[in-house]
Amino acid sequence: MRVKRYVVNALPEAVSMIRSELGKDAVILNTKEIKVGGFMGMFRKKKMEVIAAIESNQTPPPPQPLRKADPQVDAAVEQILLTAQRTATAVMEPPAAPIVAEQNARIEREQFIMDEIRDLREYIVKLSKQSSNQMAMSEQLIQLKEHLIEQELDAPWIERLLETIMDKQNEERIEFNREQVWDHAASRLEEWLRPYVGSGISSQARVVHFVGPTGVGKTTTIAKLAAEHTIKNGRKVGFITSDTYRIAAVDQLRTYANILNVPLEVVFSPMDLPRAFMQLAERDLIYMDTAGRNFRSELHVSEVNSLLQTTEPSETVLVLSMTGKTRDMAAVAEHFSKYGVRKVLFTKLDETAVFGAIFNLIMNFELLPTYMASGQTVPDDIAKFQVETYIQQLLGSKSP
Ligand SMILES: Nc1nc2c(ncn2[C@@H]2O[C@H](COP(=O)(O)OP(=O)(O)OP(=O)(O)O)[C@@H](O)[C@H]2O)c(=O)[nH]1
Ligand SMILES: [Mg+2]
Missing domain, CATH: 1.10.246 (Serum Albumin; Chain A, Domain 1)
Incomplete structure (x- = not known):
């Protein structure tokens, strides 16, 4: 058997070379991505290594034109080979004749088949690994x-x-x-x-917006955090609410504002925001409450985002309740992450014994967890997200 290794930019390039050098009976044994060149491990270029072989009793034919005795076709084939040998980043020239398009289509078909074979091989390897692992799995x-x-x-x-x-x-x-x-x-x-844990709510942010589905605990969480900052850290906190959608929503935040002696501004539209910020100019930290909506609808997500404008250093925290369904939480997280929201705060941990959603959301949407709320009591039932505590909750007891 004659085996030959090709290092190319893309598979079609190798296919043409194999055909012309080893002949049409040659088979591709393996393909893999490799990195070549560079300096001290940097600036390495991605290439593809293709191993092809032909039975040794089959003498490779001399390079032949893909079609015979037609100078026009010969020229076209020449053109294909040249095109295939260019770098992967090179812009493909338009086909010189219909025959070129035909040949290109053939190369594309071959590429497609090769991709399918590679996927299939990977799948079989994975399956066999899984089944042997399954057998090897201890109690x-x-x-x-x-x-x-x-x-x-x-x-x-x-x-x-x-x-x-x-x-x-x-x-x-x-x-x-x-x-x-x-x-x-x-x-x-x-x-x-x-890598996702530890940043909390940025201490640089003067304005913090809280967004999230209905009833997840945004307003209660704002009260908890405001209490921590005013009572424990002596910071001057101010509230803005844009939740004029639900009856008594403003009163709920106003009650906390009165207890904590924190000024509250109500905004009905984005146009009211500059006035509200001006009223709170003396405050160190401004928490903005928003109306809970069905944020599985992207329209509502874009609506609430129009209210989150400020020239101040700001941050937006997505509040999610552990009583929500994982798939719905993922849909909401996906919509908000499109608007650049990355901070997340989980509430109602006390109402569940199932904690996997937190890991899934952090890992799948690259969210940064800030706090965990685990009860209705203001200000006590909130704590910074601690990875060790969370993993303990997720894994449960080591003893059966
Ligand atoms: N068990 C439990 N209940 C909580 C927690 N946080 C908030 N709640 C309760 O959840 C309910 C809704 O809380 P809100 O703070 O009004 O929720 P919201 O997100 O502001 O609601 P909307 O403004 O209507 O969207 C209240 O009864 C809170 O006491 C928590 O961590 N655990
Ligand atoms: Mg609320």
Whole structure:
């Protein structure tokens, strides 16, 4: 067997080279992305390595035109080969003749087939890995898997976590007991969450907007945080509410404003905002409450965003309740992340025993958790998001 390695920019380029050098019976054994060149590991270029082979008793034909004895066709083929050998970033020239388009279509078809074969191969490898892992899964790992399914952690994350623990077991050539499995799971989850944790609500932000679905606890959370800042930190807090949508919504915030001795401004439209900010010019920190709406509708998301304008350093916090359904929370998070909202605050942790949604939302939408609220009592039932505390809640007890 004659085996040859090609390093090209794209697969069609290799296909043409293989056809002309090894002949039409050559087969592609492997393709993979590689990086070449560069300086001290930097500026490396992405290339594709293609391994092709032909049976040694089959002598490769001399490079032949793809069609015979037609100078016009020969010229067209020449043109295709030239085009294919250019860099992947080069702009493709328009086909010189209909035959060129035909050849290009053939190359595209071949590329499509090769892509399909590669996907299929990857799928088979994954399947065989999964089934051998499944067989190798210890009782402790099965318990962890079942626990995380109950916690509604997304399936791909569960698989990934189990794989890393199994790899570790194989590496150390031992079977972990339950405690070790739980400890490894905790450190992996912490490692994945760590980059998103810790920023809290920026201390630079003078204006903080709270947005989120109906009844998640935005107004209560504002009261809790304002109490913390006024009572504990002695900061001068001011409130703005744009929640004139629901009857008594203003009164709810006004009650907290009176208790905490915090001035409150009501805005009915974005045009009222400059006046409200002027009234609160003396305040160090302004919390803005917004009306809860059905934010699975993008229209409502864009509506509330029109109210979040300010020239001050500001931040927007998406408030989500743990009593919501994971899929609905994901839809809301996706809509708000389109508007650049990345900070999230979870409420009503006291009303659930299922915590997977927090991990899914942080990891899937790159959200940055700020606080966790776990009760109705103002100001006590709120705490900064602590990754260790959260992982403990998610994983539960190490003992069965
Ligand atoms: N159990 C529990 N209840 C909470 C928590 N936070 C808020 N609540 C309750 O949830 C209910 C709604 O709270 P609000 O603060 O009015 O919620 P909101 O998001 O401002 O509601 P809208 O303005 O109508 O969208 C109230 O009964 C709160 O006491 C929490 O962390 N745990
Ligand atoms: Mg409210």
